[in-house]
Amino acid sequence: MHANKPQPGLSEKAPGPGLSEHGLRTVLLLAFGGLLALMLVASVSALLSLRQLHAVEQQVASRFLSRTQALSEVVISVHIYDDQLAEFLLDDRAVELRESGPEIAERAAKVHSALRRYPSDGGPRERQLLEEIEESLSQQESISSAMLSLTPGDRKTRSPKFIQEQLLPRSLSILQVSQQIASLNGQELAKSNQDLLARFASLQSKLKSMLLAALTAGLVLSLLGTFYVLHLERQERERYLALADNRLELEKLSARLLDIQEQERRSIARELHDEVGQSLEALLVDLGRLSRLAPANEEAMRGQIANLKTLAENSVKTVRDIALLLRPSMLDDLGLIPALEWQAREVSRRGEMEVEVHPEMVSEHLPDEIKICVYRLVQEALNNAAAHASAKNARVSVTQGPERLEVEITDDGQGFDPQRVRGMGLLGMEERVKRLGGKLKIESRAGGGTRIMAELPLKLANSA
Ligand SMILES: Nc1ncnc2c1ncn2[C@@H]1O[C@H](COP(=O)(O)OP(=O)(O)OP(=O)(O)O)[C@@H](O)[C@H]1O
Numbered sequence: 001m002h003a004n005k006p007q008p009g010l011s012e013k014a015p016g017p018g019l020s021e022h023g024l025r026t027v028l029l030l031a032f033g034g035l036l037a038l039m040l041v042a043s044v045s046a047l048l049s050l051r052q053l054h055a056v057e058q059q060v061a062s063r064f065l066s067r068t069q070a071l072s073e074v075v076i077s078v079h080i081y082d083d084q085l086a087e088f089l090l091d092d093r094a095v096e097l098r099e100s101g102p103e104i105a106e107r108a109a110k111v112h113s114a115l116r117r118y119p120s121d122g123g124p125r126e127r128q129l130l131e132e133i134e135e136s137l138s139q140q141e142s143i144s145s146a147m148l149s150l151t152p153g154d155r156k157t158r159s160p161k162f163i164q165e166q167l168l169p170r171s172l173s174i175l176q177v178s179q180q181i182a183s184l185n186g187q188e189l190a191k192s193n194q195d196l197l198a199r200f201a202s203l204q205s206k207l208k209s210m211l212l213a214a215l216t217a218g219l220v221l222s223l224l225g226t227f228y229v230l231h232l233e234r235q236e237r238e239r240y241l242a243l244a245d246n247r248l249e250l251e252k253l254s255a256r257l258l259d260i261q262e263q264e265r266r267s268i269a270r271e272l273h274d275e276v277g278q279s280l281e282a283l284l285v286d287l288g289r290l291s292r293l294a295p296a297n298e299e300a301m302r303g304q305i306a307n308l309k310t311l312a313e314n315s316v317k318t319v320r321d322i323a324l325l326l327r328p329s330m331l332d333d334l335g336l337i338p339a340l341e342w343q344a345r346e347v348s349r350r351g352e353m354e355v356e357v358h359p360e361m362v363s364e365h366l367p368d369e370i371k372i373c374v375y376r377l378v379q380e381a382l383n384n385a386a387a388h389a390s391a392k393n394a395r396v397s398v399t400q401g402p403e404r405l406e407v408e409i410t411d412d413g414q415g416f417d418p419q420r421v422r423g424m425g426l427l428g429m430e431e432r433v434k435r436l437g438g439k440l441k442i443e444s445r446a447g448g449g450t451r452i453m454a455e456l457p458l459k460l461a462n463s464a
């Protein structure tokens, strides 16, 4: 019934990768690449921007620091100069200019050098203020030089007024200008800090949008990936189902082939036995009758009849042998073990090798399919041992347990590699054993003989 049915699984091709799958794979690859590139660009640009911001921040801080330091040097040196000048002018002792003069001149030079050290890269307002300090200082120097050149007595009387009216106001004005420069510096620092903050905020928003883009791309990608995996899973399942279908169909087909083979063998055996065998038997009976009817003096005729009888007897035997090989009626008549022993005798009789049969606890009432399976296994194994192995001895053992029947056929022939060599005979063995839910194991190696073991479950076979 299965043979004529169309075999969908057999002819159908398993679904292969289509164009859409290829397209999907390309899209996935592109999306992955894009996401990676996006993340790379985002991180590199963030790193660069951060480094740049850090450099600018450092630059601003060091500019502010260097200006503040320079300015405080100017202020301190002006203070020291003024103090020294006032001290000299108010000195009670009659100190001459030539004693303290160089020291005062050195202080004045220090103020000028502190002013020169002030960074010159400032704006016009800063430059203007610095020039004002310079000018105030020069004025102070020139009016002081007149006081310095006085005699100690004159100097002492005029100094308090000079200090009060000339020195202190100028010194104060220099201090005020310095404060203006310091506040200019502070404003510049605040502006730079604001700039930095603005740049930092722009970096933040740039990073935010990149993160958002990466997240969106990641989401799309994971959706695509999930879709792709589901698609693959479905395809795999379909492929698996198609394969399982094919396998089932093949198993059914081979089981059916074995059935048909057994049936054909049975019917040919019956034809041979019932038709040809019966006709030859009838011929033998007629020949016996003819030999009795033949006159006693007809020696030649009796001889001919005897020859014909021998021929007919041989033919009967041959036909019986063939019929037995095709369908061993002994299996039904006598049971498994006698049929196996007959087979062993037949092989030994052909003079190819000695065969021993060792049965253990084998029941007379095994199910038909088990008996046929064991019989065919032993037949194929012995035929192989005789035909391919040049074996001298073979041994067949059949052991029945509570749940299974174990069959083992060993030979001492040349062996082979069962992993690489397979023919219809070995495949047939496997099919038969598998069909009954059993296991077949073939152990063989070059020069080491061959061992074939089959385990056939009895309960399953009974219930089947
Ligand atoms: N007992 C054995 N010793 C050595 N070689 C063997 C034995 N049994 C099988 N082989 C090797 O395995 C091959 C396959 O055996 P298989 O019975 O499947 O096919 P076959 O005997 O060649 O043909 P078929 O059984 O269909 O008449 C054999 O040709 C032989 O080379």
Ligand SMILES: [Mg+2]
Pocket: 380, 383, 384, 423, 425, 426
């Ligand atoms: Mg064979």
